[in-house]
Amino acid sequence: MSDRKLEQLKDLFQGMERALIAYSGGVDSTLVAKIAYDVLGDRALAITAVSPSLLPEELIDAQTQSAQIGIKHELVETHEMDNPDYTSNPINRCYFCKSELHDTLKPLALQRGYSYVIDGVNADDLQDYRPGIQAAKERGARSPLAEIGVSKAEVREISRSLCLAWWDKPAQPCxxxxxxxxxxxxxxxxxxxxxxxxxxxxxxxxxxxxxxxxxxxxxxxxxxxxxxxxxxxxxxxxxxxxxxxxxxxxxxxxxxxxxxxxxxxxx
Structure with missing residues (x-):
């Protein structure tokens, strides 16, 4: 099953001329970055948003993993902490966080000539309360793992099959x-x-x-x-x-x- 889904993910990226990956360094977005690089090479770019909600250790992990993959990796600052709709911590807080992220990445992608902004949302994420997914969709982001129906367990299985050392890395949301x-x-x-x-x-x-x-x-x-x-x-x-x-x-x-x-x- 995972082998078939890996090939489907590769086919999906084959249809993209260029792709910008919203890359947190978690196991999901790292798998997406790996496949994007394997298919697109230098036409794939991973970008990590840096803000107080990201641990410095997580940023180091993201930099280390992207270097091992070989994908180009850049950092941008996001400013969700300036938005009282975010800092007041309502039940849809994640919506405002992802709005800030994709309002930052989408113009950058257009400026650089990247056809797509890609995130690491997987099929299991669709079963939980994730208002940030709506914000990403509203801004045209694509979620290959969710589109193909790749679960969290399959993300780890595929990552392990690709010899990614962090295949069992614990989930680390913001x-x-x-x-x-x-x-x-x-x-x-x-x-x-x-x-x-x-x-x-x-x-x-x-x-x-x-x-x-x-x-x-x-x-x-x-x-x-x-x-x-x-x-x-x-x-x-x-x-x-x-x-x-x-x-x-x-x-x-x-x-x-x-x-x-x-x-x-x-x-």
Whole structure:
């Protein structure tokens, strides 16, 4: 199945003269960038949007991965933090984020002569509440993975078959997704939650979230990791580290990590 879909993705890019990839460095957009480069060569360009909602470590990953692929890679700044419709964190916050992204990329693509702006939306994303997808569509972006029906699991399978070292990289949506709807987002809060997640990754935990609610940090780990985490981690030291970052309270979500958990309030 994945071999057939890989060929379909290649065929899709064969029909494009030039393509500009909205490239976050995540496993989805990196696979898209890889296939685009394999088919189009120098007629493909990957662009990463840099803003406070992107961890510096994620930017380094994006640069490293694009260099390994061989695709041309550039950076642009986006300014969603200047938009109160975004920073007030409404339930459609992602719409304003992607609007800013594609309002930046589309004129650039037209100026440079790129026929298409391509993103990494996959088929599973269409089943979740993702208002940003609407913003991208309104601006003419295309989503090859979703068009072909490639699921997240198939993205990883295809990436592994292409010997991409990051095929199992954990999902890392923008840091604004760590805050409950309605809580204002600031640069300070974004940096605080980002540093907290990096602290946990240095302890060896990769698939995780630190959800932030006012002065409280709530750690989400896979349910099967919780017992060992409580047993093995120096919890007083962890609490002190989080408090040094600006949190007052540190909690552990006993349900465990689940992608999109904050969207359950919408149900």
């Amino acid at each position: 840091l604004s997704s760590r805050f409950p709807y309605g809580e204002a987002i600031t640069v300070t809060k974004l940096q605080r939650v980002g540093r907290a997640e990096i602290y946990l990754r240095k302890l060896g935990y990769q698939n995780l979230r630190v959800r932030s609610a006012q002065d409280t940090a709530k750690i989400e780990l896979p349910a099967e990791d919780i017992t060992a985490f409580v047993r093995d981690v120096d919890l007083p030291q962890l609490v002190k580290a989080f408090q040094d970052l600006g949190f007052v309270y540190v909690t552990l979500d006993l349900e465990g990590y689940r992608s999109g958990k904050l969207n359950q309030v919408l149900q």
